[in-house]
Amino acid sequence: MQAWRVYENGEPSEVMRLQEVERPTPADGQVLLRVRAAAVNFPDALLCRGQYQVRPSLPLTPGLEVCAETEDGRRVIANPALPYGGYADYAVADAAVVLPAPEALDDVEAAALHIGYQTGWFGLHRRAALEPGETLLVHAAAGGVGSAAVQLGKAAGATVIGVVGGADKAAVARASGCDVVIDRRAEDVVAAVKEATGGRGVDVVYDPVGGAAYTQSTKVVAFEGRIVVVGFASGSVPSPALNHALVKNYSILGLHWGPYLAKNPKLVQHCHEQLTELAARGAVKPLVSERVPLADAANAVQRVADGTTTGRIAVLPENGDAV
Template sequence: MQAWQVHENGEPNEVMRLAEVARPTPGEGQVLLRVRAANVNFPDALLCRGQYQVRPPLPFTPGVEICGETEDGRRVIANPVLPHGGFAEYALADARALLPAPEPLDDAEAAALHIGYQTGWFGLHRRAHLKAGETLLVHAAAGGVGSAAVQLGKAAGATVIGVVGGADKAAVAHELGCDVVVDRRSEDVVAAVKEATGGRGADVIYDPVGGQAYAQSAKSVAFEGRIVVVGFASGTIPSPGLNHALVKNYSILGLHWGLYHAKNPKLIQHCHEQLAELAAQGVIKPLVSERVSLEEAADAVQRVADGATTGRVAVMPRNGAVA
């Protein structure tokens, strides 16, 4: 079978190599899946760079989110078990963690309903307890993680402010349903949020970016607001001023979605059921901006790493299909 492999750490387009390799053999509790679609996530770039919290042995195949098909023909979504990731014709997954692919979604959309939407659901509902009528601020609102949070925020009845970088991404954020869109390249984010909220600030801030975005969040959060720290796509991990959180009465909430697999896996299943119902109602629909061939996977990972994409980019192996 064909699979992309990383033999040394570095930039994705420099270290990912497409090779002919043996089909992986499932271990105890694992299942072999035919990959129908594999979505590109920022952690794939971090894996290539050797900067992710999980460091699989070299060589490994990246690709942390797939829609696959079991040997008995079931269409499922899964997080592949590294080193046998999803940018390949076949991948391995934990049999207990398989989730049914929602029928209304095609393969690429089904794969995209997993990491980004589960992260959004846990961040907004489990951690921040977002309520209808509140204001939600989403950084990188046109990206894969951000676009999921925008849709989930709207589904929860929140007013959503999306922060983006550039006119093209602003247009995407408007299409996603953001009530207010702020282009950080041409606007003062803090001033724009204050204006949009009558000076009060945002009740919940969803931040997968870190760095300057977090600094803006601390200045834009409302009294008793909640900042959900999701990741650091900017490459800079902020050092929050806890004295500022104290005097302004806001909460800083960490979210490591993967930890729920170990600490409370039943919540993963419950979350998926909620997401599948929203998808069936047409309330949420993953934004898949591109579908590329397996041969184009390294370029796709690099573009995601560079912040040059919107929504999700899906890699479609030749043996994959659109449902």
């Protein structure tokens, strides 16, 4: 079978190699998956760089979420068990984390529903307790993670403000459902948020960016607001001023979704049921910007790492939907 392999850490375009390899053999408690589609995530780039929270031994195949077919013919979504990730014809996954693929979505959309939407649901509902009528600010609102949070925020009855970088991304954020879109390259984010909220600020901030975006968040979060820290796509991990959080009475909430798979798998299952229902009634639908063949996976991961994409890119082995 074909699979992308990483033998040393570095930029995805430099260290990912497409090779003919043996089909992986599932260990006890695992299942073999014939990959139909794999969604590209920023953490795939971090895996290549050796900067992800989890650092599996090399060589490894990246690809953290897939829609696939089991040996008994079930169409499923799953997080492959590294080092046998999803940028390959076949992957393996722990049987406990395999979930039925939503019938309302095609293979690519189903693959992209998993990590970004689970992260959004846990961040907005489990951690921030977002309420109908509240105002939600989403950084990087045109990206795969951000657009998922936008859709989930709208589905929860919130007013959603999206922050993006560039006019093309602003158009994508509007199409995803943002009530207000702020182009950080052309506008003062803090002033624009205050104008949009009548000076009050926002109840919840969803931040997968870090760096300057986090600093902006602290200036626009409302009294008793919540900032959900999801990641650091900017490459800069902020050092929060806790005296500022004290004075303004806001909460700083961390969200790392992965540990829930082991610590509270029933809640992951419940979340999947909620997402499947939302997809069935059209309230959420992953924003897929490109569908590329397996041979283009390294380029796709690099472009996501460089922040030049919108929505999700999906990688399709020969087993998957037509490109």
